[in-house]
Amino acid sequence: MGEDVDPEAVADNLAALANPLRIRILLALAETRRPSWDHRGMSYSDLRSAVDVEDGGRFNYHVNELRDQFVRGEEGRYWLTTAGSRVVDEVYARTFSGSHEPxxxxxxxxxxxxxxxxxxxxxxxxxxxxxxxxxxxxxxxxxxxxxxxxxxxxxxxxxxxxxxxxxxxxxxxxxxxxxxxxxxxxxxxxxxxxxxxxxxxxxxxxxxxxxxxxxxxxxxxxxxxxxxxxxxxxxxxxxxxxxxxxxxxxxxxxxxxxxxxxxxxxxxxxxxxxxxxxxxxxxxxxxxxxxxxxxxxxxxxxx
Ligand SMILES: [Zn+2]
Ligand SMILES: [Zn+2]
Incomplete structure (x- = not known):
């Protein structure tokens, strides 16, 4: 059962999420789903202003940490992968922050x-x-x-x-x-x-x-x-x-x-x-x- 799940690779990918700025990047990209579920992504400058980071080097570093697994980018546009979209869905569903009050x-x-x-x-x-x-x-x-x-x-x-x-x-x-x-x-x-x-x-x-x-x-x-x-x-x-x-x-x-x-x-x-x-x-x-x-x-x- 689940023999092909590699815990090392999963842990590495999840570690890439463990940063508030990266979560903000995912949430900003998810905004492009509003007009249509089939989202077209965002330009580099729109994404950077949406998450409001002054330091370009710092911004690039965090986007790169999310790349491939959660975010894809081409010709200056960025969009969520399916995994990125699923993470955002769970964030909005309060899976990682929901109330535990019975x-x-x-x-x-x-x-x-x-x-x-x-x-x-x-x-x-x-x-x-x-x-x-x-x-x-x-x-x-x-x-x-x-x-x-x-x-x-x-x-x-x-x-x-x-x-x-x-x-x-x-x-x-x-x-x-x-x-x-x-x-x-x-x-x-x-x-x-x-x-x-x-x-x-x-x-x-x-x-x-x-x-x-x-x-x-x-x-x-x-x-x-x-x-x-x-x-x-x-x-x-x-x-x-x-x-x-x-x-x-x-x-x-x-x-x-x-x-x-x-x-x-x-x-x-x-x-x-x-x-x-x-x-x-x-x-x-x-x-x-x-x-x-x-x-x-x-x-x-x-x-
Ligand atoms: Zn199952
Ligand atoms: Zn009864």
């Missing part, structure tokens, strides 16, 4: 199992939402910028969107942390002892099939109910839509009370049944969790 309080959601009001805590960039009886139901990383001018309900709603985005990314075989390829997936029927929290999902979780996978680059592993993968598939998105549920607003981790579901492990895949109102959708996923087949039928049929 905030907590009740949110406008209730536990699907016992209807207790949920409590949220945001600390060190992680939102944790818990039920007084069931413990932690949900957690997700947030940018420090997300805290600014948003209350806990808004943060929880955003964290849910982010969980959905994580799921989409994993179901496209892209690690949401580093964009590496994922291994697996391995399907396994639920082991109840290791799944505290899953019991609060609505529907029949006695047959819950979990899909485990891990990133081949950064090693992060994911264990996600196979049911969630089925939700991202077009037949499920359409089914939800036809029953008045917008897929993009799903609250995944602690469930919705508006449907029932079950999942069943097959020899070479998983069968997911989703029921809303008087209709049922069955989706069969193969061992790679791709859609093999689906059918919709009135609930009364074959009951």
């Amino acid at each position: 905030i907590s309080g009740p949110v406008d959601w209730t536990c699907p199992a016992d209807e207790e009001q949920l409590e949220a805590t945001v600390e060190d960039g992680i939102i944790t939402v818990s039920c007084p009886n069931h413990g932690v139901l949900f957690d997700m990383t947030l940018s420090f910028n997300a805290y600014r001018d948003r209350d806990l309900d808004e943060l929880f709603a955003w964290a849910n969107r982010r969980a959905l985005w994580y799921l989409e990314s994993v179901s496209w075989d892209v690690c949401p942390h580093c964009s590496g390829h994922l291994g697996g997936p391995n399907l396994a029927a639920r082991r109840p002892e290791s799944d505290a929290g899953v019991e609060t999902l609505p529907g029949d979780t006695s047959t819950l099939v979990m899909a485990g996978t891990y990133c081949r680059e950064c090693g992060v592993s994911f264990r996600i109910p196979a049911f969630f993968y089925a939700l991202t598939r077009p037949p499920a998105v359409a089914f939800l839509h036809d029953h008045g549920i917008d897929y993009r607003t799903l609250e995944l981790e602690y469930g919705s009370t508006s449907w029932d579901f079950e999942s069943e492990e097959l020899d070479d895949g998983v069968l997911v049944r989703l029921a809303i109102g008087d209709e049922r959708l069955e989706i069969e996923l193969d061992g790679a969790l791709d859609t093999r087949s689906y059918r919709r039928a009135p609930l009364t049929e074959g009951e």
